Amino acid sequence: xxxxxxxxxxxxxVVLDGQTIVVEAVGDAMLVELYRRYVCDYPKxxxxxxxxxxxxxxxxxxxxxxxxxxxxxxxxxxxxxxxxDYLATISEGRYYxxxxxxxxxxxxxxTGEIAIRRHVxxxxxxxxxxxxxxxxxxxxxxxxxxxxxxxLQTVLAGWVExxxxxxxxxxxxxxxxx
Amino acid sequence: xxQLIEQLKSQIIEALNFEDMTPADIDADAPLFGEGLxxxxxxxxxxxxxxxxxxxxxxxxxxxxxxxxxxxxxxxxYIQSNRTK
Amino acid sequence: MVYCxxxxxxxxxxxxxxxNYESVKAGRSxxxxxxxxxADVEPFCASLFDTPQxxxxxxxxxxxxxxxxxxxxxxxxxxxxxxxxxxTTKGDNLELLKPAQQIAHYFGNxxxxxxxxxACTSGVCAQIIAKRLLETGIYQxxxxxxxxxxxxxxxxxxxxxxxxSPDPCKPFSPDRQGLNLGEAVATIIYxxxxxxxxxxxxxxxxxxxxxxxxxxxxxxPSRTGEGAYRCLMDVMEGFCPADIDLVGVHGTATLYNxxxxxxxxxxxxxxxxxxxVLKPFLGHTMGAAGVLETIICAxxxxxxxxxxQMLQVIKMLxxxxxxxxxIRIQCE
Numbered sequence: 001x002x003x004x005x006x007x008x009x010x011x012x013x014v015v016l017d018g019q020t021i022v023v024e025a026v027g028d029a030m031l032v033e034l035y036r037r038y039v040c041d042y043p044k045x046x047x048x049x050x051x052x053x054x055x056x057x058x059x060x061x062x063x064x065x066x067x068x069x070x071x072x073x074x075x076x077x078x079x080x081x082x083x084x085d086y087l088a089t090i091s092e093g094r095y096y097x098x099x100x101x102x103x104x105x106x107x108x109x110x111t112g113e114i115a116i117r118r119h120v121x122x123x124x125x126x127x128x129x130x131x132x133x134x135x136x137x138x139x140x141x142x143x144x145x146x147x148x149x150x151x152l153q154t155v156l157a158g159w160v161e162x163x164x165x166x167x168x169x170x171x172x173x174x175x176x177x178x
Numbered sequence: 179x180x181q182l183i184e185q186l187k188s189q190i191i192e193a194l195n196f197e198d199m200t201p202a203d204i205d206a207d208a209p210l211f212g213e214g215l216x217x218x219x220x221x222x223x224x225x226x227x228x229x230x231x232x233x234x235x236x237x238x239x240x241x242x243x244x245x246x247x248x249x250x251x252x253x254x255x256y257i258q259s260n261r262t263k
Numbered sequence: 264m265v266y267c268x269x270x271x272x273x274x275x276x277x278x279x280x281x282x283n284y285e286s287v288k289a290g291r292s293x294x295x296x297x298x299x300x301x302a303d304v305e306p307f308c309a310s311l312f313d314t315p316q317x318x319x320x321x322x323x324x325x326x327x328x329x330x331x332x333x334x335x336x337x338x339x340x341x342x343x344x345x346x347x348x349x350x351t352t353k354g355d356n357l358e359l360l361k362p363a364q365q366i367a368h369y370f371g372n373x374x375x376x377x378x379x380x381x382a383c384t385s386g387v388c389a390q391i392i393a394k395r396l397l398e399t400g401i402y403q404x405x406x407x408x409x410x411x412x413x414x415x416x417x418x419x420x421x422x423x424x425x426x427x428s429p430d431p432c433k434p435f436s437p438d439r440q441g442l443n444l445g446e447a448v449a450t451i452i453y454x455x456x457x458x459x460x461x462x463x464x465x466x467x468x469x470x471x472x473x474x475x476x477x478x479x480x481x482x483x484p485s486r487t488g489e490g491a492y493r494c495l496m497d498v499m500e501g502f503c504p505a506d507i508d509l510v511g512v513h514g515t516a517t518l519y520n521x522x523x524x525x526x527x528x529x530x531x532x533x534x535x536x537x538x539x540v541l542k543p544f545l546g547h548t549m550g551a552a553g554v555l556e557t558i559i560c561a562x563x564x565x566x567x568x569x570x571x572q573m574l575q576v577i578k579m580l581x582x583x584x585x586x587x588x589x590i591r592i593q594c595e
Contacts (some may be wrong), residue, residue, distance in 0.1 A: 023239055032197070040367050041433035043196070043197075046196065046197040047193045047194065047195045067491070071476075077358060077360070077361075078354075078357075078359045079378055080357060083357045083416070083575045086416070086420065087416065089186075090303070090415065090416070091417045092303070095302075095419075096227055096230060096231040096305040097227070097346075097419040097420060097422065097423035098224065098227060098294065098423065099194075099220055099223035099224055099227065099423040100194070100220050100221070100223075100224045100555060101425050102420035102423055102424065102425075103361075103481055103482050103583060105353075105379065105416075105420065106352060106382050106583055106584060107380050107483060108380055108382050108582075108583075108584040108586060109382075109583065110585060111476070111586070112476065112583070112584030112585045112586065113480050113481070115476040115477075115478040115585060116478050116479065116480070116481070116585065118478075119478050120476055120478055121475055121476055121478050121490065122475060122476070123473075123474040123475065123476070124381075124474065124476040124584065124586050125379075125381055125388060125392075125474060125582075125586075126379075126380050126381055126587070127377055127378060127379060127380065127392075128359045128363075128379075128380050129360070129375065129377065129378070130360065130364070130375045130376075131375070134375045135375070137396065137401045138377065138392060138395075138396070140300045140399065140401070141392070141395035141396045141398075141399045141401055142392070142395055143398045144395065144398075159559060160513075218480070219480075219482065219483055220481070220482055223423060223424060223425065226425075227423065
């Protein structure tokens with residue numbers, strides 16, 4: 001297994017393959033800035049929750065020239081930020097549950113957003129783990145050559161976490177099997 | 179009626195997260211689904227919720243939405259004659 | 264290939280896999296109509312426990328019962344060779360990692376637990392990652408638990424999607440109106456090598472698993488059943504449709520899911536293979552569904568097998584995010 005590209009995003013910085021990308025905005029607004037600079041032609045972006053926006057822009061920047069067979073992501077707090085946003089729509093006395101928010105109350109939706117955009121019809125998986133290192137054995141086991149009938153060559157893998165507004169971090173990698 | 183249409187456009191933009199769009203960008207007679215605004219099935223459900231929340235209209239059968247959600251104008255006409263608030 | 268050496272189900276239909284299987288076999292359903300269970304939500308039909316349950320206690324009880332059934336194979340949960348894998352969508356009041364850690368801690372397990380959160384396919388995906396981790400030698404034993412309890416959060420969300428049927432669901436029926444939710448916990452214990460003094464042979468072996476995305480829509484399944492079809496083809500590798508003895512379908516009874524599954528099954532040549540659909544008995548138990556339905560399908564296959572031949576059983580699921588998953592198990 002070898003890592004060919006890597007991106008790290010925090011509310012104040014973006015680092016692609018070791019090089020800092022200069023951004024003006026911070027927090028949630030920075031994700032919009034990245035979208036406008038690197039994507040631009042996918043208005044569905046604005047419907048996404050922060051976790052999906054984060055994973056989506058990170059994937060878009062990384063996958064410019066690479067096709068991947070699978071998307072395997074993880075984090076610690078699942079979809080809790082969006083769960084809380086949905087909860088606000090069903091508060092007592094003002095009960096109007098929002099289907100557009102409910103659909104994002106699953107953390108694997110971000111893998112679906114990336115799969116739709118990049119036409120990934122291979123595996124998409126999402127794990128909730130204590131720390132980013134815990135994903136390593138899962139990726140190793142998933143990419144093991146002996147197991148896969150559909151032979152995974154390239155995987156987009158990593159950590160996408162968003163627990164509160166303007167608080168997030170992502171570290172995504174493109175991993176090759178040889 | 180025209181006032182309701184303008185108000186409805188703003189509510190749609192907000193409910194469906196159309197960043198950067200202003201009411202002037204939406205043609206009241208253009209189709210909402212497919213061409214035009216390009217809404218999908220989740221948006222349709224969100225519009226059903228908007229009718230309930232803002233106008234007290236309950237649509238129980240999502241299929242009946244098809245005729246109502248043809249355009250902003252057809253939506254406004256339906257609201258005009260069915261609103262309870 | 265990995266071996267199932269113990270399993271358990273606790274649901275409104277009973278405590279223990281056997282009680283649940285016998286109930287389903289006798290045609291009993293856990294579905295009831297609820298009018299005032301949660302504030303504000305419209306009346307709905309679901310399979311719920313009579314009294315509120317603690318997520319963690321329920322999981323612990325199920326695991327303990329499954330461990331007791333492990334005849335001959337000693338599963339030491341305190342061993343670093345064992346890992347806990349929890350399949351759930353909404354966990355313990357929206358907490359997913361914490362209950363998994365509490366469960367692993369209760370059993371003295373030193374490893375960080377894995378929570379699989381792949382929407383409604385989680386229970387099958389959890390078995391697939393268990394298989395991979397065992398086969399690559401990273402662990403020796405995996406305790407796979409599926410659990411979800413119904414809340415105002417979940418019921419209101421599915422109602423906003425107009426996905427719930429007010430009456431008992433009718434999978435694959437032309438007049439189906441949607442799904443019913445359900446509560447349950449189920450546990451499967453997988454191991455790489457069952458003990459030598461194993462009195463009973465392994466309950467079944469997990470032979471193949473596959474996960475595919477439709478890459479089509481977040482909440483609506485593919486019209487061509489693409490992801491589900493690819494999963495079926497993967498797990499059937501080396502077999503022809505006639506070799507498959509039973510397919511446990513998802514069968515949620517929503518309009519689109521059942522249509523999609525029919526298309527995928529037909530494309531895979533499995534239209535004439537016997538199917539099992541369990542939602543009318545237990546509802547859609549979300550994170551528990553893949554674990555629970557695998558157990559019942561395996562028991563049904565064994566129960567009806569009057570030959571000495573091995574039976575091939577496929578369990579398939581699909582979920583939000585466009586994800587599909589399937590496994591093939593082999594049982595006597």
